[in-house]
Amino acid sequence: MSDLTISLIQTNxxxxxxxxxxxxxxxxxxxxxxxxxxxxxxxxxxxGFSMRAKELAETMDGPTVEWMKKxxxxxxxxxxxxxxxxxxxxxxxxxxxxxxxxxxxxxDKRHCFSLAGEDKYYTPGDKRLIASVKGWKVNLxxxxxxxxxxxxxxxxxxxxxxxxxxxxxxxxxxxxxxxxAWKTLLPARAIENxxxxxxxxxxxxxxxxxxxxxFSMVVDPLGxxxxxxxxxxGILTITLNRNMLDNTRQQIPFWKDADPFLIL
Numbered sequence: 582m583s584d585l586t587i588s589l590i591q592t593n594x595x596x597x598x599x600x601x602x603x604x605x606x607x608x609x610x611x612x613x614x615x616x617x618x619x620x621x622x623x624x625x626x627x628x629g630f631s632m633r634a635k636e637l638a639e640t641m642d643g644p645t646v647e648w649m650k651k652x653x654x655x656x657x658x659x660x661x662x663x664x665x666x667x668x669x670x671x672x673x674x675x676x677x678x679x680x681x682x683x684x685x686x687x688x689d690k691r692h693c694f695s696l697a698g699e700d701k702y703y704t705p706g707d708k709r710l711i712a713s714v715k716g717w718k719v720n721l722x723x724x725x726x727x728x729x730x731x732x733x734x735x736x737x738x739x740x741x742x743x744x745x746x747x748x749x750x751x752x753x754x755x756x757x758x759x760x761x762a763w764k765t766l767l768p769a770r771a772i773e774n775x776x777x778x779x780x781x782x783x784x785x786x787x788x789x790x791x792x793x794x795x796f797s798m799v800v801d802p803l804g805x806x807x808x809x810x811x812x813x814x815g816i817l818t819i820t821l822n823r824n825m826l827d828n829t830r831q832q833i834p835f836w837k838d839a840d841p842f843l844i845l
Contacts, residue, residue, distance in 0.1 A: 582716040582827075585748070588617040588818040591797040591809050593785030594629045597637060602627050603648050610652055615818040619714065622662025623752055623783040624724050625674065630754035630787060631665070634702040638667035649679040657681045659714055662752050662781075663690065663723050671704040676721050676752060678712045686712050690723040691732055699725075709844060711746050717821075718746040720776075724753040727766050727780075735774050737841045744775060744836050747826060751780045754787070757794040764796055771800035775829060775836050777821050784812055802829045 590609055595601040610620060624630060627645045628637050639645055645664050653660040659680055666675040674693070678686035689706025693699040709732070712719045722733055735745045749770055755763045763782065771778040777799065784795040798808040799819050809817050830836060 582823045584820050584823050585619070585715055585717050586615075586617045586818065586820045587619040587621060587748075587779055587799070588613060588615065588816055589621050589779060589781045589797045589799070589809065590623070590816050591782065591784060591795045592623065592814045594623065594626065594783055594787070596629050596788035597631050597633065599627045599637075599645065602629075603645065607648075607652060609816065610656060613656075613816060613818070617658060617818050619659045619661065619719075620656070621750060621752060621779060621781045622660070623781055624663045624754045625665060626662040626752075627664050629783075630697070632698055632702050634665055634667075634672035638665045638672050640667060646677060646679075646685075649677055649685075650683050653679040653681050654683065659712075661721065661750065672702060673706065674699070674703050674723060676710070676723055678710065678719075678721060686710050686721075688721045688723070690726065692725045692729055694725045717748055717823075719748045719750060720746040722749065722751050724751065724755060727751050727753070727755075727763070727770070730770065730773065732844070733770055733774070734842075735776070735836055735839065736843055737836070737839045738843065739841060741841075744830065746774075746776060748777045748779065748821065749774060751778070753780060753782045754793060755782045757792045760794055760796055764798075767798060768800045768804045768806060771802055772804045775802045775826075777801055777826065784814060802826055 663676040674690040676688040688710035767780045794811045
């Protein structure tokens with residue numbers, strides 16, 4: 582299997598201003614010179630981490646999903662990030678995995694952040710999404726999910742012949758006041774799952790004047806970190822080495838000794 586190139590966009594977000602955020606992100610994506618295959622945006626990239634779900638939600642045929650289709654097709658990349666979606670009177674913090682051909686996958690955030698009241702406004706998801714690109718299996722998660730390792734653990738059954746996924750992605754609005762947990766848990770998820778991990782966090786103060794310092798990063802299966810400049814907007818484009826991943830799993834096959842379980 583071939584290597585995989587991903588781009589992490591670490592940026593400030595205009596509070597609850599969809600048009601400003603979409604224009605800003607489109608400008609950044611269009612200015613990206615490096616060849617890439619996946620572009621990863623922060624959690625609730627069109628609004629910031631808002632609890633005004635009823636006022637800000639869109640449907641799956643709304644303007645933000647259409648914007649994702651347009652950008653993905655024009656740039657010929659997978660585009661992913663989460664936004665506020667309404668379906669049948671329920672609201673979801675939903676990650677979209679948008680393909681250049683207009684097809685997409687969905688993941689609704691499993692662990693709603695009760696400390697901010699997210700559980701009062703949003704319905705939690707009950708299914709994981711493991712997408713596929715260039716032979717890589719990609720497990721997609723959102724922010725607070727990072728604190729719950731069972732949800733993102735490689736599942737192993739008695740007849741498993743390979744790990745379940747190769748790359749674990751977290752999109753986030755993770756505040757600076759708890760950034761040490763972010764910096765600790767992302768490498769932990771990479772080491773325990775013997776996979777790459779990409780964590781994309783925003784910077785700047787949100788509408789509640791909560792500061793965010795970013796620290797977006799890519800972690801390899803041995804826990805080595807490539808981290809973006811904290812507090813600064815920027816784009817990190819990095820190529821994930823398939824041989825390194827496969828050799829790590831073959832030479833120190835810890836994943837084979839994991840406890841078997843299934844997430845139902």
